[in-house]
Amino acid sequence: MNTKPLVPPYAALVIGIAAVSSSAIFVKLCASSPGLIAAYRLLFTVLLMVPFMIAARSAVRKSLKTFTKLDHWLCLVSGVFLAFHFITWFESLRYTSVASSVVLVSLQPLFTFAGSIWIFKERLSQKSWFGGSLAIFGSVVIGWGDFSLGANALYGDLLALFSAFLVSVYWLIGQHVRTHADSGTYTFLVYGFSTFTLFVYVLVRGEPLLSPPPMDWAWFLSLAVFPTLLGHSVFNWVIRWIPASVVSVSILGEAIGAAILAYFILGETVTLQQTVGGILLLAGIFLFNRYHQG
Structure with missing residues (x-):
């Protein structure tokens, strides 16, 4: 445990945040359906893990x-x-902005801790409850602002929220299984089952598997390499050196990184209500993570 790491852990954490921030951008650049994007993202991830x-x-x-x-x-x-988290999140990016979608998906800690209270009987402090309420209020501000942009944007926001709920179930199951099972083996199995689910989903919908636009293959591989392996895998590594609470709060930087990348690469702008709502939501989740133990 005291072995000096080859890469400074905090530098690796910054790299991981930058890597996961690219996820929504790559999805936006893809012309394929959300199910096909998710299927190939996980397939390439599994193949790289083999x-x-x-x-x-x-x-x-x-x-x-x-x-x-x-x-x-x-x-x-x-x-x-996990499969349907990707489908609903990627679908949300077709209707709402990168900033709104990524920030709302950041609500997943609230769902995760709500599940922990119900399943694992965890306790929450008053400050944590305040943080959770602040985050929910921030999401309402974003939703209200996007409502003025049209029904499509609001629909995208709801998909992002549902996506946050789905990935929270994924994390809760992992929290249980990894108490007595190897993390790497668990992750490989879950990614494998998720890949199978996604390809079944695509086939049932009658979508062609082998004819996405040529450039999409590069985006599929990029999704596997950057946000998945260089992002989430790096987070799993730095937890050995950095407290999990610090890592979980730092990951909130994905929303900021994604908004910056969307501005420069996709030309998306951030409205005042999105900015205010995002700040409130991220501040609330920061407080929620910081004070979640009663």
Whole structure:
């Protein structure tokens, strides 16, 4: 545990935040459907993980022996929720701005802790309740501002909120399974089940699998490499060196990074209400994370 890391952990954390900030941008640049984008993002992620899983095959086999039958079912359920999180979030980006969508998806800690209260009987402090209320008020401000932009923007906001709920279930299942199972093996299984779910979804909808626009292949791979492997995988690594509470709050920087990238790459602007609502929401989640333990 005291081994000096090859990369300064806080520098790696900044790299991870920058990497995940690119996710919404790559999705916006894709011409394919949300389901197909999500399917290939996870497929390429799984394929990139395979060499590492083979290299650690003895540890993986040992880890799999600790998985119960219930754990495998939970991995499947987790993968399904992750799949539909991607579908609904990517779909939301077709209707609302990057800033609104990413900020509203940032509400996932509220859903996660609500589930923790119900399932794991966690307690919340008064400051945490205040933070949660502030975050919800911020989301209302964003939604009210987007309502003036038309029904489509508000529909996109609702999809983003539902996406936040879906990914919260994914995190809650992971919180349970990873108390007694290897994180890498769990992640690989969940990504595998999620990939399968997404391809079934695309096939049921009758969408062609092998004929996306040529440039989309580059965006699919970019989604796997940057926000997934260089983003979320880096967060899993830095938790060894940086407190999880610091990491969870720092990830909120994705909303700011995504808005900046959307401004320069997509030409999107941020309205005053989006700015005010976003600040309130992020401040609320900061307080919620900071004081969530009663």
